[in-house]
Amino acid sequence: MTEKTLKYPSENTRTEILDELLGQDLTAIDIADILSINESAVRRHLNRLEKNGLIDSYFEKASKGRPKKYFEITEEGEKLFPKETELILNILIKSIKDRMDEEELKEIADLVAEELKEYFPEVEEKEDIEKRIEKFVKSSKELGFYSSYSKEEDHYTMKHKNCVFGDLPAEQASWICSIHRKVVSDILGPVDIEQEKSMVEGDKICLQKVGV
DSSP states (O other): OOOOGOTTTTTTTHHHHHHHTTTTOOOOHHHHHHOOOHHHHHHHHHHHHHTSSSEEEEEOOSSSOOOOOEEEEOHHHHSSSOHHHHHHHHHHHHHHHSSSOHHHHHHHHHHHHHGGGSSSSSOTSOOOHHHHHHHHHHHHHHTTOOOEEOOOEEEEEEEOOOOOSSSHHHHHHHHHHHHHHHHHHHHSSOOOOOEEEEEGGGGSSSEEEEEO
């Protein structure tokens, strides 16, 4: 197992070091004192953590003597620790859906879709459908959808292998998916788009068939 697949709270020294760095920047000596282990061993762990991009280091001038080298956790390091974003999102979406009728939900979905479109490139009216698909897939890959597309005789197929919306219950996830589908429709223009497979429905990937 590499450091980047390490998940808190695994019982090992490097996780303990990351744990301490969550709340404050520390020197190797600080960490050795806190964890009651040899400083040279701490430095070996710090070197590996820094090499894997989980921590950074910087120097700070001391009142006496040479500058001290401090270590700080990076965003990649913080990602190893659990966050309940999906839980909060699930509660938020459920609360919204329980309190609004279909027309109000559609208005909210349309507003969110407009905001989400800002993360995708603008398309020009003269651009053909393949150019639009190419732009959409490129941006989807950057957002973490692991997207690709292929051209068939009479249609295109877009494949998305990762759902960036998290492991939400199907009812909540389907509403989020409807927002994503509106983004797809707005960017690709007046073409037929058929959802052939959906991860929300239990498929391993999402497949969208785009008519030409």
